[in-house]
Amino acid sequence: DRRLGLGDLAAKKAAGEPIVMVTAYDHPGAQIVEAAGVDIVLVGDSAAMTVLGYDSTVPVSVDEMIMLTKAVRRGLTKPLLVADLPFGSYETSDAQALATAQRFVKETGCDLVKIERGGTSVQRARALVEAGIPVVGHVGLTPQTATSLGGYRSQGRTAEAALALIDDALALQDAGCALLVVEAVPSEVTAALMPLLDIPVIGIGAGSATDGQVLVFHDLLGIYDGGAARFVKRYADLRRAAIDGVTAYADEVRDRVYPAPEHMYSMPAAEAERLEE
Numbered sequence: 612d613r614r615l616g617l618g619d620l621a622a623k624k625a626a627g628e629p630i631v632m633v634t635a636y637d638h639p640g641a642q643i644v645e646a647a648g649v650d651i652v653l654v655g656d657s658a659a660m661t662v663l664g665y666d667s668t669v670p671v672s673v674d675e676m677i678m679l680t681k682a683v684r685r686g687l688t689k690p691l692l693v694a695d696l697p698f699g700s701y702e703t704s705d706a707q708a709l710a711t712a713q714r715f716v717k718e719t720g721c722d723l724v725k726i727e728r729g730g731t732s733v734q735r736a737r738a739l740v741e742a743g744i745p746v747v748g749h750v751g752l753t754p755q756t757a758t759s760l761g762g763y764r765s766q767g768r769t770a771e772a773a774l775a776l777i778d779d780a781l782a783l784q785d786a787g788c789a790l791l792v793v794e795a796v797p798s799e800v801t802a803a804l805m806p807l808l809d810i811p812v813i814g815i816g817a818g819s820a821t822d823g824q825v826l827v828f829h830d831l832l833g834i835y836d837g838g839a840a841r842f843v844k845r846y847a848d849l850r851r852a853a854i855d856g857v858t859a860y861a862d863e864v865r866d867r868v869y870p871a872p873e874h875m876y877s878m879p880a881a882e883a884e885r886l887e888e
């Protein structure tokens with residue numbers, strides 16, 4: 612299958628055909644989501660929590676994200692690949708953002724980079740786009756700055772907050788963003804936003820009016836223990852399946868059931884006899 616391009620996303624939006632986006636953080640994950648036929652794969656900085664064990668997305672480094680993105684790239688052929696620029700790697704100046712984004716493009720082969728928020732990120736997005744790097748914006752709940760948003764909670768719940776969010780979205784589109792992620796906002800905000808935007812909008816906890824949806828791999832497959840956000844739907848229980856599998860292995864080792872003869876190598880009989888002599 613040929614590699615998807617930004618034109619394919621525009622065509623899907625124009626045709627009213629939903630765009631499917633999901634995260635991946637490693638090579639088998641990339642192969643799984645590609646085999647499932649998704650359109651866009653995001654190496655999200657949610658990797659900080661899903662695969663690296665940090666308690667927020669803030670601590671993850673550029674080097675860590677680059678290693679994960681390279682592994683995903685090697686597992687993908689068709690879908691578009693987006694990489695999250697981590698917290699602290701793009702906010703300071705256009706030059707900082709460009710240096711970071713160029714590292715991602717050169718070292719990982721990602722197709723687009725994603726940055727969070729409106730505000731100063733609007734100018735950062737413009738600078739990256741002008742340098743030829745396609746950018747995904749991200750508004751609503753922006754986990755990198757969740758503390759200043761009052762925690763991991765839905766955004767745009769007052770008319771004023773909703774209008775500010777819509778202003779940010781329009782500014783990001785105006786800056787040249789190719790795509791916009793909208794996270795954790797009331798469906799009414801999305802409904803007000805959608806007629807104003809020409810670029811494809813991908814929602815997560817933003818209702819059904821967006822051009823597509825994104826979910827975190829580990830959330831939708833049930834790899835995580837514990838509670839998930841309201842917008843998460845679990846489509847599998849891989850954690851349970853994995854625990855059952857490893858437990859069965861441990862039991863069979865302890866019971867000397869594994870390995871069985873079919874898991875063993877053997878010598879030609881003549882060689883075995885010579886060995887015994």
Ligand code: KIV
Pocket residue numbers: 634653654655656657658695792794815825826827
């Ligand atoms: O890091 C991430 O997984 C994301 C998506 C939830 C949009 O940014």
Ligand code: NA
Pocket residue numbers: 655656657668695
């Ligand atoms: Na992210």
